[in-house]
Amino acid sequence: MxxxxxxxxxxxKAACSAxxxxxxSALARLGRTRELKRGERLFAAGDEITACxxxxxxxxxxxxxxxxxxxxxxxxxxxxxFIGEMFAPFPSYEVTALxxxxxxxxxxxxxxxxxxxxPALGIALLQRAQEDLHSARELLDLSRRKTAAARVAGxxxxxxxxxxxxPCHPAESFDLPLTRGEMAAMLGLTIETVSRQxxxxxxxxxxxxxxxxxxxxxxxxxxGELAV
Amino acid sequence: MxxxxxxxxxxxKAACSAxxxxxxSALARLGRTRELKRGERLFAAGDEITACxxxxxxxxxxxxxxxxxxxxxxxxxxxxxFIGEMFAPFPSYEVTALxxxxxxxxxxxxxxxxxxxxPALGIALLQRAQEDLHSARELLDLSRRKTAAARVAGxxxxxxxxxxxxPCHPAESFDLPLTRGEMAAMLGLTIETVSRQxxxxxxxxxxxxxxxxxxxxxxxxxxGELAV
DNA sequence: CGAATCTTTGAAGAATGTCAAAAGCTGTGG
DNA sequence: CCACAGCTTTTGACATTCTTCAAAGATTCG
Numbered sequence: 472m473x474x475x476x477x478x479x480x481x482x483x484k485a486a487c488s489a490x491x492x493x494x495x496s497a498l499a500r501l502g503r504t505r506e507l508k509r510g511e512r513l514f515a516a517g518d519e520i521t522a523c524x525x526x527x528x529x530x531x532x533x534x535x536x537x538x539x540x541x542x543x544x545x546x547x548x549x550x551x552x553f554i555g556e557m558f559a560p561f562p563s564y565e566v567t568a569l570x571x572x573x574x575x576x577x578x579x580x581x582x583x584x585x586x587x588x589x590p591a592l593g594i595a596l597l598q599r600a601q602e603d604l605h606s607a608r609e610l611l612d613l614s615r616r617k618t619a620a621a622r623v624a625g626x627x628x629x630x631x632x633x634x635x636x637x638p639c640h641p642a643e644s645f646d647l648p649l650t651r652g653e654m655a656a657m658l659g660l661t662i663e664t665v666s667r668q669x670x671x672x673x674x675x676x677x678x679x680x681x682x683x684x685x686x687x688x689x690x691x692x693x694x695g696e697l698a699v
Numbered sequence: 700m701x702x703x704x705x706x707x708x709x710x711x712k713a714a715c716s717a718x719x720x721x722x723x724s725a726l727a728r729l730g731r732t733r734e735l736k737r738g739e740r741l742f743a744a745g746d747e748i749t750a751c752x753x754x755x756x757x758x759x760x761x762x763x764x765x766x767x768x769x770x771x772x773x774x775x776x777x778x779x780x781f782i783g784e785m786f787a788p789f790p791s792y793e794v795t796a797l798x799x800x801x802x803x804x805x806x807x808x809x810x811x812x813x814x815x816x817x818p819a820l821g822i823a824l825l826q827r828a829q830e831d832l833h834s835a836r837e838l839l840d841l842s843r844r845k846t847a848a849a850r851v852a853g854x855x856x857x858x859x860x861x862x863x864x865x866p867c868h869p870a871e872s873f874d875l876p877l878t879r880g881e882m883a884a885m886l887g888l889t890i891e892t893v894s895r896q897x898x899x900x901x902x903x904x905x906x907x908x909x910x911x912x913x914x915x916x917x918x919x920x921x922x923g924e925l926a927v
Numbered sequence: 928c929g930a931a932t933c934t935t936t937g938a939a940g941a942a943t944g945t946c947a948a949a950a951g952c953t954g955t956g957g
Numbered sequence: 958c959c960a961c962a963g964c965t966t967t968t969g970a971c972a973t974t975c976t977t978c979a980a981a982g983a984t985t986c987g
Binding site: 543604 | 761766774785786791814815818821825826828830831832833836838839842845887927
């Protein structure tokens with residue numbers, strides 16, 4: 472499958488935007504796009520072949536699964552996000568599609584060569600890695616909040632900010648991008664506790680719900696206080 | 700204070716090892732070393748000036764503190780580790796010395812210029828950022844283990860591996876680098892729970908303790924099972 | 928429309944947090 | 958060398974929160 476960088480929806484935001492059109496085209500010939508259906512796995516922990524990818528559309532999750540099958544979600548990946556460990560011997564975590572997705576995938580060797588040839592690409596990847604590090608630390612902080620109420624309130628605020636066009640103000644209403652189980656796996660709680668906390672938040676008038684996924688922020692300030 | 704790269708104990712491992720001696724000397728003239736006593740802060744969240752640093756000796760912690768003064772430890776930094784967000788507008792977290800430490804500090808502007816001039820430095824920083832990301836995700840996974848026993852057992856194993864010379868086998872005996880309170884802040888538990896779990900681990904014969912900090916691994920396999 | 932999945936709700940039990948106090952360790956100064 | 962002050966660690970009893978187990982209600986999608 473051939474890459475069509477010219478019509479790529481993330482061509483302005485992805486790491487490859489650090490390259491000129493010709494440089495990007497040369498890199499494109501070494502990669503390929505891959506379509507993933509919801510629930511399909513892009514990488515698995517321990518895979519022998521290590522690849523890297525940029526998410527074009529959809530959403531992915533990075534997760535660890537323990538022996539009993541409990542999943543711990545370590546990161547969400549949005550379009551233009553980069554996935555892949557360029558220096559580790561093999562992938563450490565599973566990467567799975569949350570919704571139908573499309574990625575632009577490269578072998579690690581090709582990407583390494585491109586980074587050596589084009590310093591700007593390395594800088595773009597460095598920026599992305601530092602942003603990912605920041606996100607991981609935010610999630611770490613959120614996952615350790617003392618009460619379940621603080622964790623759920625904080626997650627809803629995070630989703631509201633991500634759903635908003637403006638960087639400052641959270642969206643007033645939006646759809647939760649995750650199931651209860653996935654929210655639980657992001658917060659270190661059980662499905663039931665997440666469900667009950669959402670009910671509490673609605674009962675106390677901080678949010679309103681429409682169906683299982685729809686959320687409206689009634690009192691954002693109250694949410695912020697609950698999130699501590 | 701002038702930098703003495705020639706005698707720097709981390710000259711072979713730090714990011715600046717990607718540079719030639721002359722390049723490093725040029726960069727060195729723009730930086731300065733700084734000594735920190737135990738508990739002293741290197742950066743605070745919200746500081747206006749953003750700086751970057753390499754740890755030369757000692758140990759640092761990256762932490763977030765909430766309104767009630769509860770600390771959540773997001774990362775430990777060992778010698779040759781790099782600290783600093785090169786692309787964020789201001790530092791997001793506090794960086795504090797766990798023990799008396801010495802760092803090699805640069806302004807962000809100088810470091811950015813050096814990265815543009817020396818692509819190998821950018822690649823070295825990229826590798827470090829991806830390693831830090833990996834560590835953050837490991838800690839995230841550890842912090843979400845269901846039981847306090849699994850978290851404490853996992854942390855002890857992580858310390859044992861860090862204390863070992865060989866990368867494969869954990870050290871058989873070592874000193875805990877953190878207080879109970881700091882361990883609690885790494886795991887999302889209370890001091891009392893950490894203390895009780897250590898007692899349990901000793902009572903069941905997985906570890907032996909010598910004083911408040913000394914640990915000997917009696918049954919590493921048992922620890923591994925407890926850590927799930 | 929029906930099957931599968933996801934969500935909600937309830938009741939009971941286990942685990943951790945909280946509060947309080949004793950014991951151990953460390954470093955300073957007499 | 959000892960004594961003391963300050964800090965860290967341990968231990969106990971109790972309250973609270975979360976998890977577990979179970980089952981019924983929604984929602985989604987073929």
